[in-house]
Amino acid sequence: MAETAPKKLDLQRRPMPKQEPEVRSQNFDEVALGYTPELAMEEARRCLMCKRPQCVPHCPVEVDIPGFIHCIAEGDFSGGVRILKGKNALPSICGRVCPQEEQCEGSCVLAKRGGTIAIGRLERFLGDWASAQEQQSIDLPTPTGKRVAVIGGGPAGLTVAADLVQLGHEVVIYEALHKMGGVLVYGIPEFRLPKKTVETEVDYLRRLGVEMKPDYIVGKTRTIDSLLEEFDAVFVGAGAGLPWFSEMPGNNLNGVYSANEYLTRINLMKGFSFPKTITPVREHQRVAVIGGGNVAMDCARSALRLGARSTILYRRSRDELPARLEEVENAEEEGVEFSFLTLPTRCVGDDNGWVKGLECIRMELGEPDASGRRSPMPVEGSEYFLPFDAVIHAIGNSPNPLIPATTPDIEIGRKGNIVADEATGKTSKPRVWAGGDVVTGAATVILAMGAGRKAARSIHEYLSNPGSEW
Amino acid sequence: MFKLIENRPLVPNLHMLRVEAPEVARSVQPGQFVIVRVEEDGERIPLSVADWDSEQGTITLIYMTIGATTHRLSRLPAGDGLPTVAGPLGNAMEIDHFGSVVCVGGCYGIGSIYPIARALREIGNTVTIIIEARSSYLLYWQEKLKQVSDRLIVITRDGSGGLKGHIDNLPAIIERLPQRPQRVIANGCNFLMMRASEQTRPLAIPTIVSLNTLMIDGTGMCGVCRVTVDDTVKFACVDGPHFDGHKVDWAELNKRRQAYLREETIPLRSSAGTAEQ
Numbered sequence: 227m228a229e230t231a232p233k234k235l236d237l238q239r240r241p242m243p244k245q246e247p248e249v250r251s252q253n254f255d256e257v258a259l260g261y262t263p264e265l266a267m268e269e270a271r272r273c274l275m276c277k278r279p280q281c282v283p284h285c286p287v288e289v290d291i292p293g294f295i296h297c298i299a300e301g302d303f304s305g306g307v308r309i310l311k312g313k314n315a316l317p318s319i320c321g322r323v324c325p326q327e328e329q330c331e332g333s334c335v336l337a338k339r340g341g342t343i344a345i346g347r348l349e350r351f352l353g354d355w356a357s358a359q360e361q362q363s364i365d366l367p368t369p370t371g372k373r374v375a376v377i378g379g380g381p382a383g384l385t386v387a388a389d390l391v392q393l394g395h396e397v398v399i400y401e402a403l404h405k406m407g408g409v410l411v412y413g414i415p416e417f418r419l420p421k422k423t424v425e426t427e428v429d430y431l432r433r434l435g436v437e438m439k440p441d442y443i444v445g446k447t448r449t450i451d452s453l454l455e456e457f458d459a460v461f462v463g464a465g466a467g468l469p470w471f472s473e474m475p476g477n478n479l480n481g482v483y484s485a486n487e488y489l490t491r492i493n494l495m496k497g498f499s500f501p502k503t504i505t506p507v508r509e510h511q512r513v514a515v516i517g518g519g520n521v522a523m524d525c526a527r528s529a530l531r532l533g534a535r536s537t538i539l540y541r542r543s544r545d546e547l548p549a550r551l552e553e554v555e556n557a558e559e560e561g562v563e564f565s566f567l568t569l570p571t572r573c574v575g576d577d578n579g580w581v582k583g584l585e586c587i588r589m590e591l592g593e594p595d596a597s598g599r600r601s602p603m604p605v606e607g608s609e610y611f612l613p614f615d616a617v618i619h620a621i622g623n624s625p626n627p628l629i630p631a632t633t634p635d636i637e638i639g640r641k642g643n644i645v646a647d648e649a650t651g652k653t654s655k656p657r658v659w660a661g662g663d664v665v666t667g668a669a670t671v672i673l674a675m676g677a678g679r680k681a682a683r684s685i686h687e688y689l690s691n692p693g694s695e696w
Numbered sequence: 697m698f699k700l701i702e703n704r705p706l707v708p709n710l711h712m713l714r715v716e717a718p719e720v721a722r723s724v725q726p727g728q729f730v731i732v733r734v735e736e737d738g739e740r741i742p743l744s745v746a747d748w749d750s751e752q753g754t755i756t757l758i759y760m761t762i763g764a765t766t767h768r769l770s771r772l773p774a775g776d777g778l779p780t781v782a783g784p785l786g787n788a789m790e791i792d793h794f795g796s797v798v799c800v801g802g803c804y805g806i807g808s809i810y811p812i813a814r815a816l817r818e819i820g821n822t823v824t825i826i827i828e829a830r831s832s833y834l835l836y837w838q839e840k841l842k843q844v845s846d847r848l849i850v851i852t853r854d855g856s857g858g859l860k861g862h863i864d865n866l867p868a869i870i871e872r873l874p875q876r877p878q879r880v881i882a883n884g885c886n887f888l889m890m891r892a893s894e895q896t897r898p899l900a901i902p903t904i905v906s907l908n909t910l911m912i913d914g915t916g917m918c919g920v921c922r923v924t925v926d927d928t929v930k931f932a933c934v935d936g937p938h939f940d941g942h943k944v945d946w947a948e949l950n951k952r953r954q955a956y957l958r959e960e961t962i963p964l965r966s967s968a969g970t971a972e973q
Contacts, residue, residue, distance in 0.1 A: 495912070
């Protein structure tokens with residue numbers, strides 16, 4: 227694939243068309259509109275087709291990136307889809323929500339020259355192109371007769387299911403909510419990841435033969451031990467579904483939300499069309515979002531779209547924001563306000579039990595802490611009050627407690643996480659694997675998919691050698 | 697879809713629903729609840745399981761028509777289906793050899809106390825059931841409750857059935873029981889559970905209440921069900937719904953319960969609702 231003749235470097239990363247900020251801040255439609263075929267081919271042709279690509283080892287699911295980009299450059303989109311889907315069954319999702327700047331794109335040789343190939347945008351382009359084509363019949367392998375139960379229909383579970391069904395194993399996904407997708411449907415907003423996109427990818431798995439059981443709470447409706455009687459292997463990808471609230475008085479006032487509640491009302495329950503849909507969403511005037519990650523950006527941008535003035539309160543400075551830069555910029559463009567070096571210390575309520583504001587204290591950055599980031603220290607005597615009628619905590623989640631609580635013989639870590647081998651996903655319980663946020667605590671979609679991929683490999687190995695030791 | 701076998705008014709504002717949910721019916725225990733969704737894009741609401749038949753694969757729910765979702769639910773005929781019946785959720789009620797137990801039920805709790813009383817009595821406890829309502833026409837399941845108790849005491853506020861009074865008479869009733877109860881369990885509206893707890897506090901009788909809070913997922917994910925118990929924040933869905941009634945912060949609970957009072961009826965008032973007959 228490598229070019230023989232040296233080609234002239236094109237460092238012009240092709241921008242992806244977006245809705246204008248003043249338009250998109252008023253609607254829930256997707257912000258980024260995606261490449262046209264022409265733009266995608268132009269962008270793909272900039273790729274140097276490195277002999278030893280740096281992008282591939284930095285992809286958690288090891289997609290043959292130069293391979294699919296080469297196909298796009300040649301206009302062979304279906305060839306590109308084959309290469310891409312061989313490693314990643316959910317390209318339309320990953321192309322949108324992976325932190326490419328830290329992974330494939332971050333290690334692109336053109337990064338140093340300021341012209342990184344837009345790998346994520348190209349991946350998204352191919353994924354969307356494939357969904358728009360007429361559905362091809364899928365050749366399925368001969369059934370192995372082995373059955374695998376997957377607990378949790380989020381990114382980790384969907385990946386495990388996709389990988390194993392393509393190896394001929396029978397897969398059933400058990401999902402606690404009424405829709406498949408986990409955080410992809412309850413957490414990440416429509417304007418960043420359209421639910422239609424998730425549905426299309428899930429439908430693809432259904433066509434591959436994956437059976438889906440929504441509204442099924444493993445640990446409650448049925449235990450893992452009971453599943454093990456019927457299945458050869460079980461994968462747990464139950465996610466990080468226990469929200470944290472920052473430690474301060476007043477968190478139980480009305481108008482104080484976890485990011486999960488706020489986003490679930492709006493996304494999964496389609497609260498943005500209340501009262502047409504009936505899950506209630508309250509109209510707020512001034513919304514505070516505590517936290518600085520992608521979830522905080524999602525909350526603040528959602529609140530803005532519902533008509534509120536929306537402010538992110540973060541205890542460090544802009545440089546330390548853990549959110550993707552792209553999301554921070556989107557939020558800024560749309561009019562989300564940022565209050566840096568700000569630590570809320572108390573939710574203040576009115577006589578009826580509703581929040582009316584936050585007591586905050588100014589912070590200053592001190593010495594770097596264990597994470598390498600400069601740690602924030604309160605400035606004495608700098609307390610002040612900010613009025614808000616809603617406060618959203620977006621500071622993280624613990625692993626969901628239902629499986630640990632109902633599976634007594636599985637090893638649980640200090641943070642309530644299921645302990646699993648990093649390379650294989652094996653847990654302490656025979657025939658049970660785990661991966662994603664239930665193991666690591668809240669992380670990213672692609673890391674969960676990477677863990678799913680590793681577990682699927684290990685499950686397949688086990689199913690192919692049933693006598694092997696645990 | 698989960699098929700409705702029976703869905704009919706029991707008394708004004710309270711309906712009884714029997715629905716096919718074989719997996720739930722097989723694993724449910726006294727004191728657990730399910731999350732129900734009435735239509736696609738519909739709200740998720742928690743409802744206590746009042747009875748079940750694991751052989752037939754059905755569960756029985758008693759629900760009050762308050763907001764848009766329960767109103768729509770009350771209009772579905774037998775044979776229709778519900779898109780979601782997920783569960784059983786929450787912890788089971790602690791069923792142990794306590795000796796003598798008083799079970800208090802009001803409103804939908806007259807139904808949900810039934811399997812709790814049944815389980816307690818099956819293992820040998822002496823069970824007194826006290827049910828309370830404004831008037832006798834709001835009572836139901838009395839024959840059923842008699843069969844799982846040693847004594848059924850009825851209280852109505854207007855005196856039209858049983859004793860005239862309300863749950864504040866609990867100490868007087870307890871005093872007249874042959875044995876002092878080792879435990880009181882209360883199911884019903886938060887007001888009833890709060891009053892019952894206040895009455896048993898000076899008597900130092902352990903009192904368990906089954907809280908009904910707002911919920912979305914019911915699995916610990918959203919946190920809208922948080923309550924303060926013994927100065928600690930708990931999630932009613934995964935830590936509860938059963939808590940020590942003497943330690944619940946009732947004032948906070950009541951305020952949180954009313955967070956969406958206005959919004960809950962907006963769909964009823966709009967054209968998308970059920971205002972048209």
